[in-house]
Amino acid sequence: MRLLADVGPARPDAAAARNRLHRRQLRVRVVTAVLRGLLSSACTEASSRRRAGTDAGPLRLHTLFAPGDVFEPQAGSCSCHAGQDPLATARLNLATPARAWASLTRSPPATTGFPLVAPRRPSSSHLLHVLLRQADGRALRGVLGHPMPPDEPLRYPEIVTIARWIAHGARLN
Incomplete structure (x- = not known):
C-alpha cells in the first residue's frame, strides 16, 4: 500500500503553484508579525498619551x-x-500631501498584488513591505522591488508612524 506522501504531485506545475502559494503565505505571515509588533508599540504609546491628555x-x-x-x-x-x-x-x-495621498491610496496594485496603501490594513500595504528591511539592509525575502529609501533605511519610529497612519484609515485631512 502506497502512502500519500509517496505519491508525487499529479502535475509538476501544481507543485510549483503550491510552492509559490506557500512562499507568499509565509511572506504575509512575516510581514504581519512585524507590523503587529510595530502597531502594538504604537498603541501602547497612544494609550499612554491618551492618559496624559x-x-x-x-x-x-x-x-x-x-x-x-x-x-x-x-x-x-x-x-x-x-x-x-x-x-x-x-x-x-510625494511633492505635496494631496498628490502623495492620491499616489498612495488611488494606485491600483501593480505587479506586487498589493496596493501601495490599503487603508486600515498595514500588513496589506506594499509601502510598508518595501520600507521594512532585513537586519543586513536587504529587502524582506519575497517582497518585490527594492527597499526604500535606497540609501538609508527609515528609523523605527518613522515606520511606526506610517503604519499608524495606514491603520487609522490613511486619511489626508
Whole structure:
C-alpha cells in the first residue's frame, strides 16, 4: 500500500503553484508579525498619551509633511519622490500631501498584488513591505522591488508612524 506522501504531485506545475502559494503565505505571515509588533508599540504609546491628555486623534497625511516628519519633501528619505527624480516622482509623487495621498491610496496594485496603501490594513500595504528591511539592509525575502529609501533605511519610529497612519484609515485631512 502506497502512502500519500509517496505519491508525487499529479502535475509538476501544481507543485510549483503550491510552492509559490506557500512562499507568499509565509511572506504575509512575516510581514504581519512585524507590523503587529510595530502597531502594538504604537498603541501602547497612544494609550499612554491618551492618559496624559496629549493624544491628537488619528493621524492625517498632511501632518506627516511637517518639517522634521516622515514625508517632509526636503528630507533625504523622500526627496527623489518629491520632484528631484522625474521617474521616481512619476511612479510615486510625494511633492505635496494631496498628490502623495492620491499616489498612495488611488494606485491600483501593480505587479506586487498589493496596493501601495490599503487603508486600515498595514500588513496589506506594499509601502510598508518595501520600507521594512532585513537586519543586513536587504529587502524582506519575497517582497518585490527594492527597499526604500535606497540609501538609508527609515528609523523605527518613522515606520511606526506610517503604519499608524495606514491603520487609522490613511486619511489626508
